[in-house]
Amino acid sequence: MISFIIRRLLVTLPVLLGITLLVFSILHVIPGNPAQILLFGSSPTPQQISNLDHQLGLNGSFFAQYWHYLVQLVHGNLGYSYSSQQTVAAEVGSQLPYTINLSLAALAVALGVGVPLGIIAGIRPGGVVDKVATGVAVLGVAIPYFWLAILLVLVFAVKLRWLPALGTGSADALILPAVALGWGFAAIIARLLRNNIIEVYERPFMLVARAKGFSEWQLLWRHAMRNAVASTVTIVGLQIGYLLAGAVAIEVIFGRPGIGSFLVARIQEKDVPSIQGVVLLVAVAYLVVNLLVDITHGLLDPRIRQGWSR
């Protein structure tokens, strides 16, 4: 198990470096010199520009600058925002809790709706619940989440006036964004879990277990679910990125604070360090979640561990 985790970490390392390189390169491929953008309007002397370049670590070769960037990252320094002059780390840090709340609430919706629907549909394929679940899944995947958000606002906030459309003050305000963001994910979970359960029920060991006299309940929880969940977990992990990216549009629609609406605002202002900070954060979070998911999968299924040691 330890060697599996170490191998998995070793594969992650180059990807992590690649992500930082890609994020760092944004500054270099974007038109315009950072120092000139910062000193815009003050007609700077070349001396001022080179001083600022030095201060920002922007002199020397590309790789010297990249090295400087990495060293700063390790110290938790994401640079200074062009538009607010605050540290990016502090700004992103203040926005992050809102996005995490939204993502967790959406994940709760996704699991709360997707898992029961997937299990019931999987046990009785072709039954009423399965047909409803399939309809929900097909629509859930196909309806754009930002449009679903608009529909929810229209029905529950504008027409019925049950829930607030905007704002972050109360817990109610979280419901509509979380449903809009989590629904498509629920559809994917339901679909995958259903297919996995159907597949497991066709395996010979299920026949053996049934012949041995296990109850249907034991069959489901002790045999079918253990197998079905393992492969579903991987896909769920891969889809965490869906929540983080989807939060961008959802935050903009509902006028919520968070790293998504922060990112969109800063792209419009061409505030490169802030953009770099958010992009790096999301990509690394995504990578870490996938790493944890793979390790969990390895814990649940010994065959995965063996696959990695070959």
Add this chain to the structure above:
Amino acid sequence: MTADAVSVRPVTPPHPGRLEILAGRFRLAARHDTVGLITAIMALVLVLLALLAPLLPLPNPANLVGQAQLPPSAHHLFGTDELGRDVLSRTIWGARHTLVAAALSTALAAVLGTPLGILAGYLSRWPSGVVMRIMDILLAFPGLLLALVVVTILGPGVTTVVLAVGISFTPVFGRVGYGPTRSIRAQDYIAAARAVGCSQLRIVRRHVLPVMASEIIVVVSSAIGWTTLLAATLDFLGFGIRPPIPDWGADLAAGVQYLGTAWWISAAPGVAITVTILVANYLGDFLAGMIDPDRLTKRRTEIKDTTALMAGDA
């Protein structure tokens, strides 16, 4: 020896023309897959509407044709928008921009990604690892985030949206090219082809590509649905087409402020995007059934999983 190698070339038996085969396959697939047939027809209708928009008896999508925010009526089937333009006309004209952006970016992703995947599958151990790690790095960015990075670099615009969406979907096609290549690389018939002197390019064209043809078609087709979604998201966020030009994402965003009084302004482009995604998904399965009739009898569940995965990428 050389004489033997030449005589190995198979004699092609007389066979029906390609069109006849396709027609037969179409009938076979249509019999097995009614939903697929319906979506194939809907896809045709969507494409025809987009292509023939200038010939249809519709008011100019940019012209004011009546009062603002008129509800749907016989005169304006989908009502009028916040400025008094015909919503039906804007939705049909919007298909031209949105679908073209989706098709171009899907083509870009397929043309960039598939050869990279095949290359990685074909190469020996470590160069292949390098190419696939680069794909992993791209995959570490959720599609929308990668697209937003491209927007940051290039600035908002129509070309930006196509490039951004295309690059975001490149790793998806990389995976499509990589898997099958990896698994047939060691097959005897590849070694045999090499032994009779086939060039690498010919081996890829004659032996590798056909194996993944049906998978590529499924992925291209459903990818058009997801690239439509991603392109519409970027337009929705205001990084694409400028407002007066009709576009699904931008029109959807414009209608949000008028939800309470004129829901139809956002509803029409929203339905259009949803229908496109649905049609694209089912069409992929239908076309795959035509190319590879074995798939028709296979359980549909296995096929659906790949498209579910892509939804997350968008």
